[in-house]
Amino acid sequence: MASLLRVSANGFRSEKLPLLSRGKRRQGIAAKKAAFRWVPVAMSLSMSTTAIQHNQKATSLDLAIPIMVNSCTGKMGKAVIKAADSAGLHIVPVSFGAEKESGQTIELCGKEILVHGPSEKESVLASVFHEYPNLIVVDYTVPATVNDNAELYSKVGVPFVMGTTGGDRDRLYKTVEDSNGYAVISPQMGKQVVAFLAAMEIMAEQFPGAFSGYSLQVTESHQASKLDTSGTAKAVISCFQKLGVSFGMDQIQMIRDPKQQIEMVGVPEEHLAGHAFHLYHLTSPDKTVSFEFQHNVCGRSIYAEGTVDAVLFLSKKVQSSANKRIYNMIDVLREGNMR
Numbered sequence: 001m002a003s004l005l006r007v008s009a010n011g012f013r014s015e016k017l018p019l020l021s022r023g024k025r026r027q028g029i030a031a032k033k034a035a036f037r038w039v040p041v042a043m044s045l046s047m048s049t050t051a052i053q054h055n056q057k058a059t060s061l062d063l064a065i066p067i068m069v070n071s072c073t074g075k076m077g078k079a080v081i082k083a084a085d086s087a088g089l090h091i092v093p094v095s096f097g098a099e100k101e102s103g104q105t106i107e108l109c110g111k112e113i114l115v116h117g118p119s120e121k122e123s124v125l126a127s128v129f130h131e132y133p134n135l136i137v138v139d140y141t142v143p144a145t146v147n148d149n150a151e152l153y154s155k156v157g158v159p160f161v162m163g164t165t166g167g168d169r170d171r172l173y174k175t176v177e178d179s180n181g182y183a184v185i186s187p188q189m190g191k192q193v194v195a196f197l198a199a200m201e202i203m204a205e206q207f208p209g210a211f212s213g214y215s216l217q218v219t220e221s222h223q224a225s226k227l228d229t230s231g232t233a234k235a236v237i238s239c240f241q242k243l244g245v246s247f248g249m250d251q252i253q254m255i256r257d258p259k260q261q262i263e264m265v266g267v268p269e270e271h272l273a274g275h276a277f278h279l280y281h282l283t284s285p286d287k288t289v290s291f292e293f294q295h296n297v298c299g300r301s302i303y304a305e306g307t308v309d310a311v312l313f314l315s316k317k318v319q320s321s322a323n324k325r326i327y328n329m330i331d332v333l334r335e336g337n338m339r
Contacts, residue, residue, distance in 0.1 A: 065089050065315045066132035069140070070096040070149070072106055072113050075274060076140040076163065076300055083304035085109040089311065092135065094128050096121055096149075125156050134318075136311045139164050147171050154179035159318050161310045163189050163303070165231060176326050184314050186329040187231050189306040193295060194329040197235055204242035212244030213285045221255040221265045221277040229254060233278055236293070245282070271298040306332070 067084050071077040072095035081091055085108075093113045097104070102117030116124045129135050137158050139149055143166025150172050153160040159182035162172070176183045188194055203210075220233045229252055237247055261267040267275050280293040306329065313332045317324070 064134060065311065066092050066135050067138060067311055068092040068094055068128060068132075068135060069138045071139075071141040072108065073097055073101055073104070073115065074140055076303065077138075078108060079300040079304035080138055080140065080163075080307050081108045081113075083301070083308045084311070085111075087308050087312075089308065090132075092128060092132060094124060096124075096141070121152055122156070125152060125158065129156055129158050134315065135159075136161065136315055136318075138307060138311065140307075143167050147175070150175045150183075153183075154181045157181060159183060159314050161307060161314060162186070163307055173326060180325060182314060182318050182322075182325050184310040184327045184329070184332065186310070188235075189304075189310065189329060190297065190302040191306045191309065191329060191333055192302065193232060193297070194306075195333060196295060197232065197239075198330055198333070200236055200239040204239040208242055209244040211240065211282060214245050214282045214291075215285075216240055216245045216247040216251075217253070217279075217281040217283075218247070218251065219253045219255060219265070219277075219279045221261050221267060221275065223273050223275060224256045224258060225273075226256070230276065230278065232276070236278070236280060240280070240282075268298060274298070274300055 067089045069077050069080050069084070069091070072081060077095070085091055091109065091111050091113070093111055095106070095113050095115050097115040097117065099117040099119075101115045102120070104115045106113045106115060125137075135158055137153055137160040139146075139153075139160060140163050141149060143164065146162070146164050146167025149164075150160070150162065150167075154175050157179070162183060162185045165187040172185065176185070186194070188197070216237075218233060218237060220230045222230060229249065233252055234249055237249065237252070240247060255261055255265055258272050261272060261275075261277075262269055265277050267277060276295075276297040278295050282291040282293075284290070310329065310332050313335050314327065316335075317327070
């Protein structure tokens with residue numbers, strides 16, 4: 001698993017990046033080194049999520065936090081349960097799933113988790129919340145159930161972390177506001193990726209038009225099951241637009257073909273079923289200067305670990321009766337290390 005941000009400017013040629021394999025770099029992207037030997041502009045920032053170590057067990061206070069992960073049969077649900085168990089949280093042996101999954105028992109981290117269908121949700125959640133009054137729910141279900149689930153959590157009064165994308169986001173926020181409940185809502189749970197997005201937003205706000213005239217190429221590769229365009233890519237592009245770059249969302253190059261992902265993008269074969277590789281390449285009008293921003297994620301650990309931090313953060317806010325009720329991952333980042 002790795003997340004990499006690299007920025008390069010001519011005068012110092014950066015090493016070849018894994019997104020485009022050797023011999024298959026797009027023509028005209030890399031500027032000529034000789035033309036700008038005198039320009040002392042080069043910056044390289046690398047970030048490996050494996051280098052960010054997490055404590056294996058939470059504090060004694062955190063150990064009391066019960067967590068209910070909905071859609072425990074899904075890949076993200078399983079990843080969150082593993083991360084939560086590693087952090088020492090208490091995994092509640094109950095989860096919500098599709099009707100066809102109702103009654104199934106899933107064994108994860110030595111625990112047997114019973115899956116309940118849609119018709120049982122309200123009564124089951126109320127019962128679980130009564131048994132575990134410090135409960136935090138984590139939602140990694142499907143876009144179609146985002147709003148209904150949020151309304152249920154809010155009705156019962158359970159604080160929740162919404163990692164599921166899609167749904168009516170305005171309605172989602174209004175639901176939580178009207179209920180005066182607590183929630184962390186974020187379509188991107190990877191803290192390091194969120195930090196990169198925050199940095200981009202700061203740059204766009206403070207230096208509008210800095211890249212006026214530059215052309216932009218965007219490539220994003222995800223597992224074949226992801227049919228929509230990356231929301232993270234759209235957020236980054238909106239920052240570039242504020243920086244003066246003319247680029248439409250329909251110009252994003254989506255790569256979902258496994259063969260292309262291996263040969264052109266450089267995705268490890270073992271991570272074809274779960275990855276997020278993004279490349280943003282800027283070129284000056286005269287083709288003499290180029291910048292590249294790249295972040296690659298293999299697997300789901302970065303999102304699962306961020307979700308656990310969001311749970312710890314939200315539990316702290318609930319216990320302290322914080323005035324603010326709705327948070328995002330920027331808030332979690334600002335709080336600092338939760339473990």
